[in-house]
Amino acid sequence: MIEILVGSQMGAAEYVAEQVAETLVQAGYETKLHLQPDLDQLNPTHIWLVITSTYGAGDLPDNIQPFADQLAQDRRDLNTLSFAVITLGDSSYDTFCQAGKTLLRLLQQRGAKPLLFTLEIDVLTAELPEENALSWLPEFIQQLKKSE
Numbered sequence: 079m080i081e082i083l084v085g086s087q088m089g090a091a092e093y094v095a096e097q098v099a100e101t102l103v104q105a106g107y108e109t110k111l112h113l114q115p116d117l118d119q120l121n122p123t124h125i126w127l128v129i130t131s132t133y134g135a136g137d138l139p140d141n142i143q144p145f146a147d148q149l150a151q152d153r154r155d156l157n158t159l160s161f162a163v164i165t166l167g168d169s170s171y172d173t174f175c176q177a178g179k180t181l182l183r184l185l186q187q188r189g190a191k192p193l194l195f196t197l198e199i200d201v202l203t204a205e206l207p208e209e210n211a212l213s214w215l216p217e218f219i220q221q222l223k224k225s226e
């Protein structure tokens with residue numbers, strides 16, 4: 079089971095998440111989209127895939143900020159957890175893809191292990207951000223297979 083945690087203010091990251099979920103289902107994986115991720119409802123023995131944009135000046139989208147607060151305040155150990163991050167941003171900001179970087183750090187601080195490198199999608203140059211995500215997925219799936 080792959081838990082897909084979405085951080086999206088205007089819908090672009092959510093659309094990418096839907097496309098990614100569809101492709102993972104076609105590849106035979108069960109997925110669950112979390113549009114209001116809640117640490118208490120996520121199973122750390124599953125794989126988590128975080129897909130988030132960045133807002134403000136490096137801020138997290140409103141819908142995923144409470145999850146980041148939970149992670150920052152919580153003491154639980156997530157060392158059984160493997161995860162990956164896809165992050166959308168605009169490289170004209172100094173805080174390019176900062177929300178993805180913040181969530182990566184918070185998860186690592188709880189002991190979780192990234193399965194592979196974070197995919198940073200620059201919406202300034204990526205005409206169809208979902209295409210970038212779908213090109214990255216085979217590597218993600220390869221790492222999933224290795225970790226099974």
Ligand SMILES: Cc1cc2nc3c(=O)[nH]c(=O)nc-3n(C[C@H](O)[C@H](O)[C@H](O)COP(=O)(O)O)c2cc1C
Binds near residue numbers: 088092132134173
């Ligand atoms: C008001 C505003 C602030 C933004 N701030 C950042 C930022 O600090 N860093 C970044 O990389 N992208 C920033 N972006 C770009 C968004 O992350 C990008 O447009 C993304 O595709 C939006 O995805 P969403 O529709 O899922 O929220 C900003 C966009 C807006 C409209």
